[in-house]
Every structure is written in C-alpha cells, then in structure tokens.
Amino acid sequence: MHAKDVIPRAALAGAVAGLVSWVFALLFAEPLIQAAIDYEADRGAAEEALDAAAGIAPPAEGPEVFTRTVQGVFGIGAGMVLTGIALGxxxxVVYTLLQGRVAVRPRVLALLVAGAGFLxxxxxxxxxYPANPPAVGHDETIGDRSALFLVMVVGSVVVLVVAVLVARAVRARVGTWNAALVGGLTYVVLAGVLMxxxxxxxxxxANVATYGPAVGETPQPLRDPxxxxxxxxxxxxxxxxxRLYALTAQVLLWGLLGLVFGALAERATGRSDADAAEREAVEV
Structure with a gap:
C-alpha cells in the first residue's frame, strides 16, 4: 500500500483503539482514580488538622477549573482517542518503512509493529516507572518524573534499534530464528542496564526528605508529633x-491498533490484487 492509503487507515484504527481503551478505563480505572482523589482529600483534611493544632495556617486552594465529570469522562475520552490517532x-510511518522489506502478510506486519510500539x-x-493514580507522587517531583519517563522511552527505542541491528548482523551466520533470539536477548540485557x-x-x-531513602512515592501513614x-x-x-488496569488499557490500545489496521490493510491489499488481476485479464 502507498503511504496515502496507510495513513488514513492507521488513523482510523488508532481512533477505534483509543475509543475502546477509553470505555475500558471509564469502567475500571476511573472508579480507582476517584477513590485515590477521595483519599487525597481526606488525608489533606487530616494534615490540616495537625497543622491547625501546631498553629500553622492551611495553604490557599485555587478554584476548580474542570469538574470531575468533565475530567473523568470527557477529558480521558478525548485524551485517549487523540492519543490513539497520534499513535496510529x-x-x-513505521509500517510504511517496513512493508516490502519484511516478507510477511500485512496483518502479521501490523501486529509486529504494534507489538514493538507497545514494548x-x-x-x-x-x-x-509504573503509572500512579492521584495522591501518589509529590508535586515537587512532577518535572523529574516526566523527564525520567521520557529518558526511559527514548532509551527503550534506542535499545530496540541496537537489538535489531545486532540481529541483522548475525542473521547470515546463525539463521533467522537464532538471530531473532540474539536480538531479543540484546534488548533485554540493554534495557536492564538502562533501568x-x-x-x-x-x-x-523530595521523596527522601519526606519518606526516607528507598521507600518511593506511595504516601506512608500520617503520624502526629x-x-x-x-x-x-x-x-x-x-x-x-x-497499575494493572493502566497496563491493560495500553494492551487494548496497541493490540486493537494492530488488529484493526491489519484487517483494513489485508482488505485493501486483496482489493488491489484483484484489480491488478482484472487488468491483466483485460489486457490479455
């Protein structure tokens, strides 16, 4: 397929995958997010009570820009659908670069690309750096957490490229399947080193100052003096x-992206082959 045929189908597949993932998140993850927000509010009230007993004035709170309904339903929905389209x-781009160079059916190639993207x-x-619900994580560490996650994503992509290059370099000597095994082991080792x-x-x-070393960002029990x-x-x-539901939502997102696009690609490829056969028959 030409790039002009791949792009709209990939965007459509991404939108469908994002929509299904949003429904899953709305049913399973959103109640947990609300529970985490309730915990955060109750803990904040307990902290204010301790501060009041110590003569410390509570900090001023800003106005609520969006309601929980807007955030939990429409915000997450729009975000996941747009994310699905962007990933599509x-x-x-990756599918277009690989088609013709990898001797597999479009459906198989789509699943391979989606699997590599998810990985x-x-x-x-x-x-x-697993996903955390509200109330888990200091406000002071948001920038550091975002930067570390981005470094991990970029590093993971680089590691995958290196693993593919290693597999290609040894394929002629050890065979395709052994080369794939060598590439996989290379990825695991290098990703482990990066972690x-x-x-x-x-x-x-900020976390060491609050919880002590090697505890993490999960709020510990609140104690009085x-x-x-x-x-x-x-x-x-x-x-x-x-975290389990967050991971499952991403499995749905990437899995459906590969499955839906693969089905659309096979249909388009089959139609193109049929048109080509019909033209050859007419010419004959």
Whole structure:
C-alpha cells in the first residue's frame, strides 16, 4: 500500500483503539482514580488538622477549573482517542518503512509493529516507572518524573534499534530464528542496564526528605508529633489495581491498533490484487 492509503487507515484504527481503551478505563480505572482523589482529600483534611493544632495556617486552594465529570469522562475520552490517532500516525510511518522489506502478510506486519510500539513506548518504561493514580507522587517531583519517563522511552527505542541491528548482523551466520533470539536477548540485557542506571523515584530528593531513602512515592501513614498514626497510608491494593488496569488499557490500545489496521490493510491489499488481476485479464 502507498503511504496515502496507510495513513488514513492507521488513523482510523488508532481512533477505534483509543475509543475502546477509553470505555475500558471509564469502567475500571476511573472508579480507582476517584477513590485515590477521595483519599487525597481526606488525608489533606487530616494534615490540616495537625497543622491547625501546631498553629500553622492551611495553604490557599485555587478554584476548580474542570469538574470531575468533565475530567473523568470527557477529558480521558478525548485524551485517549487523540492519543490513539497520534499513535496510529506514528504506526503508519513505521509500517510504511517496513512493508516490502519484511516478507510477511500485512496483518502479521501490523501486529509486529504494534507489538514493538507497545514494548518500547510503554511496557519497558512501565517496568521502571509504573503509572500512579492521584495522591501518589509529590508535586515537587512532577518535572523529574516526566523527564525520567521520557529518558526511559527514548532509551527503550534506542535499545530496540541496537537489538535489531545486532540481529541483522548475525542473521547470515546463525539463521533467522537464532538471530531473532540474539536480538531479543540484546534488548533485554540493554534495557536492564538502562533501568539499573536510571534512579528510582524513591531516590528523588523530595521523596527522601519526606519518606526516607528507598521507600518511593506511595504516601506512608500520617503520624502526629507523638508518633501515633492519625491517617493510614495509601491502599496498596488500590495502587496495584490501578497499575494493572493502566497496563491493560495500553494492551487494548496497541493490540486493537494492530488488529484493526491489519484487517483494513489485508482488505485493501486483496482489493488491489484483484484489480491488478482484472487488468491483466483485460489486457490479455
């Protein structure tokens, strides 16, 4: 297929994938986000009570720009659909570069590209810096967290490129399947080295000052000056469920992107082959 045929189909596939992922997030992740927001509000009230007992005035709060309904329903929906379209366009570029160079059916190539995108742009960075719900993470570390995640994404892409180059270099000597195994091991090793080099979120200065070293960003139990717990720490089950659903939403997004585009590409390719056969028959 020509690029002009790939791009609209990839954008459509991305929009469909984003829409389905949004419905999933709305049903499963949004209640957890609301629970995290409720925890944050209750913990804030407990902190204000402690500050009031110590004679500390509470900080001023800004006005709410968007309601929770707008944020949780329309905001997430628009964000995921637009993200799906953007990923579809990126998918189209990679697919266009690879088609004709990889001897597989369009459906298989689409799934391979989608799988590589999920692995490098989300799954590998997620292992080092998993998604967190509201209330988990200091405001002071937002910039550092964003920068580290971006470094992890870029590094993952670079590692994938190196792994592919290594596999191509040894393919003539060890065969295609062994070369794929060597490339996969190269990716795992280099990605592991990258994860080991980059700092954990618990090592960020704001987190060390609040929770101590090697704890992370999950809120610990709130204690009064006497050391008594006045408010519990963040629910680990909620954190686990949120991360699980966040990962599942991305699996849906990338999986549907590959499946839907693959079906559209096979249909377009089949129609093109039929048209070509019909033209040859007419010429004969």
């Amino acid at each position: 366009l990126l998918f189209a 490098t742009l989300y799954a590998t960075p997620f292992l080092k 080991a080099v980059l700092p954990s979120l618990g090592e960020l200065a 006497a050391g008594r717990i006045v408010f519990p720490g963040f629910d680990p089950d909620l954190l686990y469920s949120f």
